Amino acid sequence: MDDETAPQKGTVTQRAIERIKAMIAEGGLEPGQRLPTERDLAAQLGISRSSMREGIRALTVMGVLEARHGSGIYVSRLEAGDLLETFGVVADLSRGPRLVELLEVRRILESTATALAAARITVDQLAEVERHLAAMNATDDPEEILAHDLAFHREIAAAAGNETMAAILEGLSSRTFRARVWRGFQEEGAFARTRREHAAIHRALAAHDPEAARAAAAAHVGEVEEWLRARLGP
Amino acid sequence: MDDETAPQKGTVTQRAIERIKAMIAEGGLEPGQRLPTERDLAAQLGISRSSMREGIRALTVMGVLEARHGSGIYVSRLEAGDLLETFGVVADLSRGPRLVELLEVRRILESTATALAAARITVDQLAEVERHLAAMNATDDPEEILAHDLAFHREIAAAAGNETMAAILEGLSSRTFRARVWRGFQEEGAFARTRREHAAIHRALAAHDPEAARAAAAAHVGEVEEWLRARLGP
């Protein structure tokens, strides 16, 4: 028969990746657990260490595994942030119409997250949001403003209580993505407007008003979205 | 000086990945374009072919590059579906509370997508949706039902006109994900209910009523979400 040696579908590396993923999905490998050596794994699957390393590297980049030099290979915590890190790559590599689509997705998620945050935010979290809001208004250094802008939204996403959503939004708002969209946007003087919108979001949060928060956040992201859409349109 | 030979931050493979990503992001590499040979690329970056291969493999798995045996390495089309394929891995590997979070994200996106679809769907697309709805009601084979269920939602997502959102939803509804949640869910007899919900979604689409569509879709996903949440709760 041919059930032991013959399969041979796709590249050996691809098979190795599937095998490891399957092990984790089926519960054979727990988060944080240490895997066998590269050499042992390669021997187990009957492939060379080189091919096995390619597979491991791929899973490492995806955030599924974590290789510690001199120590061993471990299964990552498998939490949202780890796995969705690659999501940022999508934002970095998207152009043209795809950028508008990404912004639309962000608008939907960000407005919902802000609405959730309005209902659930604690006084401590609200204070942190206010801190970033104030810091953003106190400086004129674009770099610093952007940092506090990101932190502002990150804090809100965290307050929404859905780590997965927060991780996705983090990827959609990655440095490069934001920087690219911003450059040229704020130059048209739509800068004070951003501050007003942030203030509106904060007011809704402080008032624990989900609907107002949703509207404010949607308008905030939609602002950039519309500008970008118009810029690519004709 | 040390700007040419010294850097040495992180692993060489990681640097190689960043270099290629940067080339694409900065427009030096167009979608579909062919890259230099593995051997040439390795020489250009001053690293071994093995390390370069690991980097290429990682980018291949992420859907950024596409390697054709005997032909060469090419930049992928860089469209939503290519890059967000790894999103399905997240769903496959998520467990426990994370599953509920993913379902919550899906509920938000799916309801919005369905609302958009209600406003934009064409007669041809609506006919396709009806076809899957009928096929799903005509059989009792779980496998076939699941296939038409997926196609039903996929068609709606496509009608929403946002490829990126459709790609994300595709990942969130991946075979494995759905299969795992479904197993044990339909056993509790919540099967006719699914058919009723699909019918409600279809009615809203046919009536071009976005708000009704949003509500129907949210209820549909929320059904599974609540069941799963209760199952993990106590």
Added chain:
DNA sequence: TGCTCCGGGGTGGTCCGACCACTGTGCTGG
């Protein structure tokens, strides 16, 4: 007894060279 230091074994990271499998192309022969 307890601490510090250091040495070695084991691990991932990198490199090299060879060969295989497949593809594309240009040449050859009809």
Added chain:
DNA sequence: CCAGCACAGTGGTCGGACCACCCCGGAGCA
């Protein structure tokens, strides 16, 4: 002119070697 083939070039796989790093345990000291 076309069909078929041979060949050079490409990614895919392999095995081995060496390096850089981490961890642990034993030796030595206080």
